[in-house]
Amino acid sequence: MTGDDDAAITADGLRKRYGAVQAVDGVSLSVRRGEFFGLLGPNGAGKTTTLEILEGPREPDEGTATLLGERPWPRNPRLLPRIGVQLQASAFFERLTAREQLATFASLYGVGPRRAEEMLARVGLAEFAGTQAEKLSGGQAQRLSIACALVHEPELGAWTLTTAQVEDQ
Numbered sequence: 664m665t666g667d668d669d670a671a672i673t674a675d676g677l678r679k680r681y682g683a684v685q686a687v688d689g690v691s692l693s694v695r696r697g698e699f700f701g702l703l704g705p706n707g708a709g710k711t712t713t714l715e716i717l718e719g720p721r722e723p724d725e726g727t728a729t730l731l732g733e734r735p736w737p738r739n740p741r742l743l744p745r746i747g748v749q750l751q752a753s754a755f756f757e758r759l760t761a762r763e764q765l766a767t768f769a770s771l772y773g774v775g776p777r778r779a780e781e782m783l784a785r786v787g788l789a790e791f792a793g794t795q796a797e798k799l800s801g802g803q804a805q806r807l808s809i810a811c812a813l814v815h816e817p818e819l820g821a822w823t824l825t826t827a828q829v830e831d832q
Contacts, residue, residue, distance in 0.1 A: 668732070671696045671819050672717055676726035679712050686712045687723070696818075714821060718748050731818060744772060747812035747820040753804045755796035761807050762792040765814060772815035782810040 672694040679687040687709040694700040702710040715721035717728050719735030733739055755764050765779040783789050786806040813820050
C-alpha cells in the first residue's frame with residue numbers, strides 16, 4: 664500500500680485467526696476519501712472482523728491499518744466521532760421508537776433532535792418514527808441502523824451486509 668494522504672482507509676496484509684480458523688487472510692486495500700467501497704460476502708467470510716480491525720476494537724494478528732490517517736489500534740478515541748459504523752446485526756435499545764433510537768444516538772455525539780428527524784426522512788422511515796424498533800421489518804431496521812451510524816455526519820461511514828441481506832433489500 665502506498666502512503667496516500669487522500670486515503671480514508673488503508674490496510675496492508677491484515678490477518679486474524681481464531682484458533683484454527685483463518686478469519687482474515689492477507690487483506691490489503693486502499694479507499695480514498697469520497698469513494699464508496701463495499702465488503703460483500705457470505706457469512707464467515709471475514710467482513711465484520713476486517714471492519715472491526717479497521718475501526719479499532721480488534722487487533723490484527725498481522726498487518727497494518729490506518730483510518731483517516733491514524734492507527735485505529737489500540738482503540739483510538741480521536742477516531743470515534745469521525746466515523747460511523749453499522750455492522751450486519753442491528754442492536755437497539757429495548758422498547759424505544761425509531762425516533763427515540765435515533766435521538767439517543769444523536770445525543771451521544773452532541774447532535775440535536777432536528778438532525779435525527781432529518782435522518783429518519785432521509786432513510787425513508789419518517790412514517791415509522793413512532794414504531795418501536797423491534798417491530799420494524801428487517802429492511803427498516805437496517806435503514807434505522809444506518810441512520811444511527813450517520814446521524815453525526817461522520818467523515819467516514821461503513822457498514823457490512825451478508826450477501827443474503829443484499830438480496831433481501
